[in-house]
Amino acid sequence: MTGGKVNNSPRILVFSTEKISDPAIDMAGLLKLHYPPTVYTIPVPCSSSIKPRWILHALEQGFDGVFIAADGTDCPYGESCTEKTGQLMSVTQQLMKEKGIDPARLKMAAICSVCSEPFVKHVKSFAEYLSKSSN
Amino acid sequence: MKKKIGVYICHCGGNISDYVDVEKVRQAVEGDEGVILSKTTMFACADSNQKEMVDDIKDRELDGVVVASCSPKLHLLTFRAVVERAGLNKYNYVHANIREQVSWAHSDNKMGATEKAIQIVKAAIAKVRNTESLEPVIVEATNAVAVIGAGIAGMRAAIELAEAGSQVYLIEREFFVGGRVAQWDDLCLTEETGKELITRLYDQVMSQKKITLFTGAEVIENSGSVGNFNLKVKITPRHFKLRCTEETLQQAIDVCPVEVPDEFNFNITTRKAIYHNYPSEYPQLPAIDMKNCTRCGECEKVCPNIDFSQKTEYLNLKVGSILLATGFDPYEPKKGEFGYGEIDNVVTFPQFKRIVHYCDDKLVYKGKEIKNIAYIYCVGSRQVDGENKYCSRYCCTAIIHTAITVKKKYKGIHNYHFNRGIRTYGKAEVWYDESSRLGDIYLQSFEYDPPVVEKSGTQTIVRIKDMLTIDKEIEVVADLVVLVTGMVPRQDNSIGNLLKVPRGRDNFFNEIHMKLRPVETVIDGITIAGASQGPKNIMESINSGLAAATKSFSLVNSGELALEPTVAKVNLEACEWCGKCDEACPYNAFEKVETGGKFIAKVNSAVCKGCGMCLPVCPTNALDLIGLTDEDVESMIDALIPNI
Structure with missing residues (x-):
């Protein structure tokens, strides 16, 4: 197989949500909206179910950044999702600071089920930030 | 820990293998711990491959299976069923998405795509090593469906669901x-009018006790999920009491001083603020359009049935599924597009249908009798520069049928079809043949060299470089120019936005899979039908309406739904009951119980919806979701990092 070049973009782990943001990420593919192939997705039921230890594990094992594609106000499990996802963000960022990890390596944005373009924009700019900060 | 894992990597024709080196992926994972079988397959979902998988699982006694193919939204259930047919619990199947999230997303970078596919398949293998056999959680489902849109597709679907x-x-x-369809007069292929079809469906809707029809109604809020959606519906009053006689109604219409363009006739006529679209429109009760009513009070003086005290009502409905059949808008040409809005005898196809409806023995528009009609095809469809790349499909057939109707209905009509290639597919081809035999003239051009409409003195001229006569320039003096406009998505997409239904590249509602799951959306429990999904003729709309009805029905009819068994689980040793999980749970699924001399949290698995909101708040990490344990997630993360 030919064509393309080996990609050295930063590795980003995305926690997507099965009902809301994962469909948007699927649709980004359908629409051929390209983003770096070093962006990997693990779907979870709801963005407020992500344990800080998973995020720390990813960063410690070699991911350059973690992106939470949050349900936002569209969460099928209720309105408290936004607040709870925000809380786990700040708890995790506190833990990151304590471990000497740049808290900006964790990013979150609400990605609705049709937010394919915003998703691509977010991961691209996050990748840019991560490549700059690692230099 | 699984020791006999089978891995299947799909080419998806070339959808995956054109960008991902699937053989390289297979080689990269064949030596992974526990993998005893790895294959590539042209179409994993094909019947032959499914049979092969069943045989493999039985013969090799596989205890875990991974298929790397399209999105799990499409085929997770297919492959779980395959695994189940082979006698393995279906939760020992893990799906890897290497199409939507790899080959398509990274079609610009084949090496990057292949590397990503390898890591994703490795992560799926890591996950399948830990899977357990599980049973689904059963929840109650409301045996009710909200059908949104009472057009032809929605009404037919509603009748089917009620029956x-x-x-x-x-x-x-x-x-x-x-x-x-109510705006359409004569229909193609059957000797019926749109109105007659609607009358038949309306009668059936009314005779069905299980259907409640709301008009002037809009869904304004939505919560819940499949099985139990809660909808808030706003119902705008008609300001008419139920019994209204023709006579007093006509008087009320006559005295109404307001005149606005009549949208039912695509603005070629006007109507009053009190209106009905035509005398036998359903429900046969007029309405007052409060956006335009000045409340002058004249109508109340002559008609006792007018009631301005009626208030907007709000209703809460609980349904198990939602069927969207919200239809399309006809394309509105831009000002100056083939003279539209600038030359006074240029109209759209829907306007032309209404003109033909109103003209009995002579075809007259703006006081002038029409003899020469120029039809310009593909206006707003198959656009070279615009956004509408698609073909609207129905228009070639519909306009040729209309041209024949016009020729038979009025004397001395000459039809000139300025087309880009005729697409009278299926049975409609006979109409093309008939129109040619009746002497209609067909002139054809390429998309980059369309016909030109010009005013020359009092005449309207349509000029084309006709490819059928080797680029001869031909002019037609037209009494009427009909722009054969296609279908576009509804301009007002408020319901799509509210329900968060994805739209495709053409901006119509998007199905999960065009061929295999054509009426389901990625939002569980929401189905789509009719032209809300893309251009369709009546038969195709009804087909999809019936399919969507069946799909919605299958979700709600048994009164219960089998949901994923991904509920929370408490580690008894680690739990020290602090109540934080209880606070975080939106469903009150936790209970404080005493066991072994201490208080711990207990999960009610019938109530737990598996959202996982309790997981991050537990200070002793005593909570896991089944199927999403720390081990599952962390082993997947480890597998996603390549060993360099």
Whole structure:
């Protein structure tokens, strides 16, 4: 197989949500909206179910950044999702600071089920930030 | 820990293998711990491959299976069923998405795509090593369906659902049912009018006790999920009491001083603020359009049935599924597009249908009798520069049928079809043949060299470089130019936005899979039908309406739904009952119980919805979701990092 070049973009782990943001990420593919192939997705039921230890594990094992594609106000499990996802963000960022990890390596944005373009924009700019900060 | 894992990597024709080196992926994972079988396959979902998988699982006694193919939204259930047919618990199957999230997303970078696919398949293998056999959680589902849009697709779907035994709420935004078909007169292939079809469907809707029809109604809030959606519906009053006689109604219409363009006739006529689209439109009760009513009070003086005290009502409905049949808008040409809006005898196809409806023995528009008609095809469809790349499909057939009707109905008509290639597919080809035999003239051009409409003195000229006569320049003096406009998505997409239904590249509602799951959306429990999904003729709309009805029905009819068994689980040793999980749970699924001399949290698995909101708040990490344990997630993360 030919064509393309080996990609050295930063590795980003995305926690997507099965009902809301994962469909948007699927649709980004359908629409051929390209983003770096070093962006990997693990779907979870709801963005407020992500344990800080998973995020720390990813960063410690070699991911350059973690992106939470949050349900936002569209969460099928209720309105408290936004607040709870925000809380786990700040708890995790506190833990990151304590471990000497740049808290900006964790990013979150609400990605609705049709937010394919915003998703691509977010991961691209996050990748840019991560490549700059690692230099 | 699984020791006999089978891995299948799909080419998806070339959808995956054109960008991902699937053989390289296979080689990269064949030596992974526990993998005893790895294969590539042209179409994993094909019947032959499914059979092969069943045989492999039985013969090799596989205890875990991974298929790397399209999105799990499409085929997770297919492959779980395959695994189940082979006698393995279906939760020992893990799906890897290497199409939507790899080959398509990274079609610009083949090496990067292949590397990503390898890591994703490795992560799926890591996950399948830990899977356990599980049973689904059963929840109650409301045996009711909200059908949104009472056009032809929505009404037909509603009747089908009601006959099958579901409660149906048929919700129509307009005051009258029938949608676009009610605006259509003679129909192609059957000797019926749109109005007659709508009358038949309306009668059936009304005779069905299980259907409640709401008109002037809009869904304004939505919560819940499949099985139990909660909808808030706003119902705008008609300001008419139920019994209204023709005579007093006509008097009320006559005295109304307001005149606005009549959208039912695509603005070629006007109507009053009190209106009905035509005398027998359904429901046969007029309405007052409060956006334009000046409350002058004249109508109340002559008609006792007018009631301005009627208030907007709000209703809460609980349904198990939502069927969207919200239809299309006809393309509105831009000002100056083939002279539209600038030359006074240029009209759109829907306007032309209404003109033909109103003209009896002579075809007259703006006081002038029409003899020469120029039809310009593909206006707003198959655009070279615009956004509408698609073909609207129905228009070639519909306009040729209309041209024949016009020729038979009025004397001395000459039809000139300025087309880009005729697409009278299927049975409609006979109409093309008939129109040619009746002497209609067909002139054809390429998309980059369309016909030109010009005013020359009092005449309107249509000029084309006709490819059928080797680029001869031909002019037609037209009494009327009909722009054969296609279908576009509804301009007002408020319901799509509210329900968060994805739209495709053409901006119509998007199905999960065009061929295999054509009426389901990625939002569980929401189905789509009719032209809300893309251009369709009546038969195709009804087909999809019936398919969507069946799909919605299958979700709600048994009164219960099998949900994923991904519920929370408490580690008894680690739990020290602090109540934080209870606070975080939106469903009150936790209970404080005493066991072994201490208080711990207990999960009610019938109530737990598996959202996982309790997981991050537990200070002793005593909570896991089944199927998403720390081990599952962390082993997947480890597998996603390549060993360099």
